Amino acid sequence: MISPCSPPAEPPIPPPETPASQALNIPLPPLPLNLPELAFPPSSFQTPVPPPPPLPPPPPTTGFAPPHVFGLEKSHLLKEALERAGPVPGSREDVKRLLKLHKDRFRSDLQWILFCADLPSLIQEGPQCGLVALWMAGTLLAPPSGTPLERLVQVAMERGYTVQGEMFSVADMGRLAQEALGCQAEVLCGGLGGPNRDHVLQHVVAGHPLLIPYDEDFNHEPCQRKGHKAHWAVSAGVLLGVQHVPSLGYSEDPELPGLFHPVPGTPQQPPSLPEEGSPGAVYLLAKQGKSWHHQLWDYDQVRDSNLQLTDFSPSRAADGREYVVPAGGVRAGLCGQALLLRPQDSSH
Template sequence: MPSARPSLLAPPLSFCKPIRARKFGSLANQSLQAPVPPPPPLPPPPASAAAPPHVFGLEKSQLLREALEKAGPAPGSREDAKRLLKLHKDRFRSDLQWILFCADLPSLIQEGPQCGLVALWMAGTLLVPPSGIPLERLVHMAVEKGYTAQGEMFSVANMGRLAEEALGCQVELLRGGLGGPNKGRVLQHLVSGHPLLIPISYDEDFNHEPCRRKGHKAHWAVSTGVLLGVRGVPSPGYAEDPELPGLFHPVPSMPHQLPSLPEEGSLGAVYLLSKQGKSWHYQLWDYDQVQDSNLQLTDFSPSRAADGQEYVVPAGGVRAGLCGQALLLRPQDSSP
């Protein structure tokens, strides 16, 4: 007979030798009677620091800055002002001589409703040279202090507090508009090379100039220069521009007498050299036009009220927070 094939199954239990538990003292007896409790769970990992609040546009700002840097350096204030004078020469009175006082600012295009913080960042490059305070830090501080929800700034007073806290500069809050006695203070401030932060209504679709929209187009700008129309240029200390006869610049290496400021009501004799977060270039704005625009900031934009976004608006609304107000900023060690 053929031999039986070996089975792949284990032999029946009856053919196996019994296995006896070996005892290792009392511990073995205890282990057979009650299971050893499992080890305690590992402690949870330490909580990580809370992430900073997300603000619309911050993740794009660096990319945008890099793109602008690749496009070439920002035009200087003098060159850009001369470009505007040539482009709109019919707007400037031919019966006056013109003196341009200006300080250079870098440009930064805003993302989202960050116009005020972008304007403060630009001003900061003059107050905390050479590069000011990072925009991300300004936004984080403003959110942390409760001044803003997503970069908007509807309070000139809060903007002044933020400037003091972040830049360590002197801040003077002007109320009652840019006319009357405030006009002389503003012009002296700009002639001295210090920045002015001012809220206006801004029409980016029509002519990129201040307009009257009751605050529906509320926007911030920074002015760091002024173009003054005068009957006569004081001497010495000023040099006529070689390309534009009738335009004069203060000579940095020479002491110069300040010109007589245009009188109140002297139309078309004062222009603010300004920058804001929706343009790469400087703009020359008629002083009276800026003054009128600043005085009619009264209402919150209906489109913003209906967009479902959160905004920080002070008690009393846009009228209480922005209307007729501006900020004069100076380095901490300067005199008014």
């Protein structure tokens, strides 16, 4: 990788010398005996010396500052990002908060079943959204210690998948997951709808993570910008709207009537998945590298955003930085694709 560098800075110009103060020391009368002792140095009673004039501005520099490449030479910013990973509100708490705040978004004629796994949070530095999403997913696949983000960045750079942390290929992300996390990785093609829909939902209901490229709106939700706002999220949960909750293995939430959770440690009768033509009945529980919280995204909205990732962002193309984009561009690398991850010993 070739990185433009700034020219060496010229030595600073020393401040101009100022003449010594001409102030005279004037004898002071003795202090009254009943006053407390003052904690001022003797020089503070001298006539104040005017401060020296400010330094001249630094000489202008030419060229551009080198872009920061994440993961190189034990990056200081990367270390800070890793240190910020910590406990955050759980997925169930986030969902209940969203259901209370946005009651009008969720159909009142349905009962809701929440399948979810808790994901940690890590706020990304630079264009690392895909690697941060993979790191979050890795906490459900790897041992409790997890795989450090620094390791993911290092392997991705060594294999030529990225320069600055960007990931514009679902296939490369799958290869990286297999090597660095030791998991199964399935590249899904043809979009999240149609025959793929039930496969995706069953995968998430089983507690396995799903990595999804999409266009990110100002509030981090999916939108349609032709790939100009391409971003990555990880989903490890789903909120299903059903007509009837199966009688085996579910309990109603004590705070929110109509919301049901699988009972841990007991067998569950799988619910009937809502049909694709049933709008507003399926919400993916997603997380991405710009927020501490989980979000609920309408499945059809995610599907449509994922299907229109076709163009590389003009602002990125003009920013003077280097990016790894596969042959065929964003359309070939991201459009209509997702990554399903499972532990290595998983049979389904």
